[in-house]
Structure formats: C-alpha cells, structure tokens
Amino acid sequence: MLSAFAVGDAMGMPTQLLSRERASALLADGVFVKAPSDHEICPDLPAGTITDDTDQALLLADHLIDHDGEFDSDAFAASLLEWEALMRAKGSLDLLGPSTKAALELVAADGAANVSLAGTTNGASMRIPAVGLINSVIPATEAQFLVDQVRAVNRISHNSWQANVAATFVAVVISAGLDGFDLDTAFNVGFIAAELQAELMGADFGQSVFARLRDAGFGEISAVFATLGEHFGLEYLEGNLGTSLDSEQSVVTAVALAALSPEDPYQAALWGAKLGGDSDTIAAIGASMVAACGGWSSQMDWASEFVLTTNTLELNERAERLVAFRGRKHD
C-alpha cells in the first residue's frame, strides 16, 4: 500500500504542475522519466524520485509509530518544520503546501495548541494513509476513532470540512481495504464515514463533491474511458472533476481513477501522472487506495522495486509496524 503511494508519487513527479497535454506527452514513451529542465520546482530531478507527498505521508507514519498510534500535534508540527528546513538546505523547492505552511508559521510563533487554520487543499489527504493503516473500520467504535483521529491530525492546517471529508474518505478506504473489503465496498464505507465527518463538523455533506460522486457513481466516467479512450477520458476527468490542489478536485479525481482501475494501482497511477496539475498527489492517492483493497499487477512488482531502490526507501517494515496498532486499546 505505501509502496503504491510512492510509485504514484514518483510517476507524477515530472508532470506535477504541467498541463495535461504536456504531461501526457512526457509519459507517452516511458513511465518513470526525469523532470524536464524547465520544470518550476524540480528541474532535472532523476526518474523515479519521490516528492513531498511520500515524505510527508511517511513523517506521519513514523510519528504514529513513535507515539504508540496516538497523534501529538506539537510533536508532529515540529517534525514538519524540521523536514522543511532539511528540504530547504538541500535546495529543494518541493516544500510544504500552502495550508500547512501558513499553519506552521503560526505554530512556530504560538505553539500548536491554539492553531487551527481551515485549509481546503489536499495536504490533509496526502498525509493521511497511515491513519488508515493503524485503525480498523470494524467494529463501528474503531471507525469512529478513525474519523476522530483524521480530524485531530488535520486540525492545525486543514480544519475545513472539505479537507476532512476528503481525508476521511481516503483513510477509510485504505483501512477498509486492509480489513478485507474490495474497492467497491470500501468506497461505500468511505462515503458513510465522509458523511459522518461532515456532520461532526456541522457541514452539509450534500454540498460535497463526494456526495455528488456517491450519487452519480462512476458509470459515466467509465463509459467515456471505454468508448473514447484514454485521451478523452483524461480530458473528461480534468474538465469535470479537476486536478488542482483543492481537496474537492484532486482527491475526487484520485478516487475516480481508483474506480477506473480497481485491479491495478499501476494503471491508476499512470493515468494520474498523465493528468498534470497536482498529478503526483492524484497518482499517489489513487494508487494507494487500489493497492489497499487488494489490487496489484506484475507491473507494480518492478515499479515498486525501482522506486524503493531509487529512493532507498524501507516501507514493508513500516507498514507492518503500523498495521500492528490495529485493535489497540484507546485511553
């Protein structure tokens, strides 16, 4: 699951912020390519390199491992600031997103306890997979804990219903997948949890793109891909769901890609990468949901091997340690 996330992130690295046309052209012949020399934030970064998405998802994963599955906002804010300083020192421009950055500036001045910004961008959803790994959705009391923990993790920087609804959906689908549900069923559980999260935040779930997606289903999107092919399918996704940093665009598009490729995270990631825009995040989230629900392919074997080696990443032991927190006692 974590390796599928890293594969998606690395596939989308060279195409992030590019137009769909340029992104698709760049990936026409190769799956992992180096970033173009004129790339705004990662010029010439080698093929297969992960970005801030995987870094931040693993920061939260390691934080939860170090804190026995509990979340400590002060300590996590400190580790994000430390990570950003390290990235800056390395000369990277692939840094904190807008919501997290604004929140951490306040944390640095006042401490984490009173900081709460209502960011609506997808940083919340890209960091959240570990929360799905450490919590089961069975029984309902565990699902409730998961929903509450998503909100706790997002409070400092993404305390909006939009970011929380999206992050809840992602975490719950991953969790339900590990509980043995297929993608379809995991999505149903995800929609229920997302609606609960909206209610807990006093929001009307009916206003959410997730509610529209639940009601409309994926029939039309699938039909466009099946009848008109990839080019027009991706154009449809970009035009109808969107690829911006906004949770209500990029996360929803990631969900659609997972639905389009329920057996193969590799295909979901490749489509996400070809979209351009926030392609690395879309590909990472889409691929990880598919993998959590049991989707895998022989392509994923070599792709994950390549990305893990390129970035000297250790993910299996991390995932095992995270999953071992399931069923733990809560204070």
Ligand SMILES: [Mg+2]
């Ligand atoms: Mg990124």
